[in-house]
Amino acid sequence: xxxxxxxxxxxxxxxxxxxxxxxxxxxxxxxxxxxxxxxxxxxxxxxxxxxxxxxxxxxxxxxxxxxxxxxxxxxxxxxxxxxxxxxxxxxxxxxxxxxxxxxxxxxxxxxxxxxxxxxxxxxxxxxxxxxxxxxxxxxxxxxxxxxxxxxxxxxxxxxxxxxxxxxxxxxxxxxxxxxxxxxxxxxxxxxxxxxxxxxxxxxxxxxxxxxxxxxxxxxxxxxxxxxxxxxxxxxxxxxxxxxxxxxxxxxxxxxxxxxxxx
Numbered sequence: 001x002x003x004x005x006x007x008x009x010x011x012x013x014x015x016x017x018x019x020x021x022x023x024x025x026x027x028x029x030x031x032x033x034x035x036x037x038x039x040x041x042x043x044x045x046x047x048x049x050x051x052x053x054x055x056x057x058x059x060x061x062x063x064x065x066x067x068x069x070x071x072x073x074x075x076x077x078x079x080x081x082x083x084x085x086x087x088x089x090x091x092x093x094x095x096x097x098x099x100x101x102x103x104x105x106x107x108x109x110x111x112x113x114x115x116x117x118x119x120x121x122x123x124x125x126x127x128x129x130x131x132x133x134x135x136x137x138x139x140x141x142x143x144x145x146x147x148x149x150x151x152x153x154x155x156x157x158x159x160x161x162x163x164x165x166x167x168x169x170x171x172x173x174x175x176x177x178x179x180x181x182x183x184x185x186x187x188x189x190x191x192x193x194x195x196x197x198x199x200x201x202x203x204x205x206x207x208x209x210x211x212x213x214x215x216x217x218x219x220x221x222x223x224x225x226x227x228x229x230x231x232x233x234x235x236x237x238x239x240x241x242x243x244x245x246x247x248x249x250x251x252x253x254x255x256x257x258x259x260x261x262x
Contacts, residue, residue, distance in 0.1 A: 036096035037061040037068045038089040041231050044068045047097060069097050086220055091228040095185050103187040110193035111154065115147035117196045117211075122146070149255060153248050158186060160247030161226070164240040172230045182229050189225035192218040219245075 035044045042063040049057045059068045071079055071093040082090040094100065119142055162182075165173060173179050192214055199210045219241060226237045 035068065036092050037064060037066070038071065038092040038097070039066045040064040041092060041228075047072055069093055072097070086224045088224060088228055091189075091224050094188070095181075095225070095228060100188065103184040106191060107154075107187045110190055111147060111150050113193055113196045114150040115143060117200055118146040118150065119143045120200060145260075149260065153251055156251040157244040157248040158183065160244035161186065161222075161240045163247070164243035165230075168239070169230075169232070169236060172232065182226070185225040185229045186222055189221040190218055192221055 035047055036042070037044055040061060040063050042061055044059060044061060046059050047069050048059055051057065058070065058072065060066070061068050069092075071082075071090060079090055079093070083094065122142055123139070162173070162179070165182075173182065195214050195217075196211070199207060199214060222244075223234075223237050223241050226232070226240060227234060230236075
């Protein structure tokens with residue numbers, strides 16, 4: 001959503017200030033909150049200046065001399081497209097400059113999607129011909145079991161990431177708030193798992209390949225979330241992601257050893 005721009009004053013005039021503020025889930029922006037420049041990650045005290053009557057001017061970063069957050073005047077669809085492209089700037093916008101509190105709900109829904117996919121694959125591999133088999137309690141229990149397995153694998157993956165960070169660069173997680181913020185960033189960046197359901201519904205010969213690509217996309221998104229949140233090197237981010245995968249595959253191997261279908 002774009003307003004009328006005055007090129008001389010570098011100001012943006014919106015028909016409705018309330019619409020502009022509605023782009024933020026909190027409904028309003030607190031001046032005391034510390035924001036981040038989406039280009040250089042430098043802290044900023046505000047994202048825009050309000051001149052009343054719907055006239056707003058986007059703040060300029062003192063470090064890089066670029067707009068602190070150009071995405072505050074973008075349509076949400078454009079923001080979503082940039083997020084799918086895993087651009088660091090839009091990740092900083094979402095993680096630092098907006099108030100999104102759907103991490104827990106999104107995590108549960110993603111786990112449900114993954115559990116449903118595994119449950120469906122388990123039913124496809126079953127050779128039972130009993131017509132009453134589909135309504136038995138065992139089938140429902142299988143879904144709960146798959147949800148539990150998916151939850152444990154996700155926990156193992158996150159544990160691997162935080163363990164690697166604690167061993168290699170413990171300074172980045174000084175406080176509980178740092179830990180919680182990174183955890184929320186990782187959960188939010190796993191939104192790609194929602195694509196599992198469409199991949200299964202529109203099943204075709206390349207479904208298995210699609211599932212692998214979704215996994216790669218989720219890992220790439222997690223990689224970018226770590227890099228943006230901690231403002232650290234790509235090498236460290238790659239290392240902690242690999243360590244998370246090692247922990248996750250370790251728990252999968254354990255399940256297979258005890259005879260569970262995963």
